[in-house]
Amino acid sequence: MRPRLPPLAALRAFEAVARLGSVSRAAEELGRTHGAVSKQLQALRVDAGAPLFDKVGTGLQPNAAGRQLAQAVGRAFDDLGQAYAEVVREARAPALRIACSASFAMGWLVPHLPRFSELHPQVRLQLSMTSAREMREDRDADLVILWDRSAHPPEDQARAIRLADAQFGPVAAPGYPLERRDGALRVEQRIVHDHTAGAWALWSRLSGLSLDAPAQISFPHTHLCLQAAVAGMGVAVAERRLANADLAAGRLVAVAGFAPFADGFAAIPHRTRPLSPQAQVFLDWLAAELDGG
Template identity: 55%
Template sequence: MARRLPPLSTLRSFEAVVRLGSVRAAAGELDRTHGAVSKQIQALQQTLGAPLFDRVGTGVAPNAHGRMLGAMVGRALDDLSAGYAQVVDDLRAPPLHIACSVTFATRWLAPNLAAFTRAHPDIQVRLSMTSARELKTADADLTIAWDRTGFDAGAQGRAIPLAPIAFGLVCAPDYPVERSADSLRAPVRIDHDFTSRAWDLWSERSGVRLETEHSLSFPHSHLAIEAAITGQGVALVDRRLIRRELRANVLVAPTGFAVFPEGLAAISRTVTPGPAAQAMIDWMRDALTAR
């Protein structure tokens, strides 16, 4: 059904006159001439077929119907203004900035991000990929990390748990690994330049000690994974990042996986994450724990 409304320009002029108490003040607010606003008021009264103002001295004042209509139009314009401002804010909102390691971005977040976009098409995501060392100084809305020992106390206090994390020693199926009761022996250990404490945590949690003769070191976990796949040594990797290789038997985990006390977390830039950041946190919690 068509709406029965006079020209909206007449309602806007009318509401301004009622609210401000004079045609002159309304003309100033609307950036129009006194005559133009007066004509709008006259046009509205002609449409209604009844006056909305009474003469008071040299000015005008709304009558009972004018006051009633003025209040209704004022509320409607307030709602319209607030709704328009919300749309403008949404359209101009900066993208949600997420920082994480290169390996986590390429092996988990980027492949799954389409699901978040489908669920939240209004949230733009900007992804920064860096090394574990540089994550400590990342200026992002959310920083994704498990090893938070290098972060300052404030950042650690803003860490929001996402999901458990489990690491395991992995290697190519034919890589020579000898096992005794509580130890493993392998020719080469593949290290990560910036998370070497992972080996200590793994040994503590698994109860297994690794003995090696040589070591290789890489700045990113995905390079360590590739080195392990090609038979260059044994690497320590988060199970979530190599599920495809484990299923394909490209990599094996001779001792299984040990859950680390620190789970994966999102470190918020602010004490209370904004709506977009909270939406990402909620989605990641569900997606990271899904099988």
């Protein structure tokens, strides 16, 4: 059970008068009238059952009991003020805005973010989940996380910070009809990402396998490509981390292995804002987390 507290409304008036030695100056600081502050002091004196001030000239001076209470109230106000300032600072601190594909956010980043929050609770993140095309047009994000930066302006590519390797490979539902022979992978239908269609050509060049697919279907997000593959609509090429959950659950199988893409995952910082300490903390964590799978 908490000990009985004094009238809290009167403590601000009491502390100000004890510190300033004057009801008038305390009233001015608090934005109250002289009479209102006097009434608060009187209420506190009645509640305490003893006077807390002695009159000295035209001012007031805490007596022994008043000094004891003033010291305790001053410490409590200092602690409260510091704690509240910290809460306000954190609440008003600008969030670190991260732009990435919706597929990367849902398939990998968000499931890993609780670890980041545990390690760095002071860093506030704001995720902007979008398509690869829209990321190229984003000018507000502090960091853009991506693997394919070939379509970005040269100045953005030059500022890119490499984070980790990326490995891509074809995946399909178990039992999906395909044939691998004479350096070619033959499938009925290829699933293509609308905005990173070059992933198939890059995988083919790196793996040494050509792709023979008479039909093609496309989607704007990787997770839709993967869901189409799970549904047996064709073969998709995807980054290993984004396909891991479906591979582990047996909904997909890797039909020809994964090939490392040289550029790997990278972050493009904002064009004009310098890299903040919070952004560097996030980049260091992201690089280590991606390296761990």
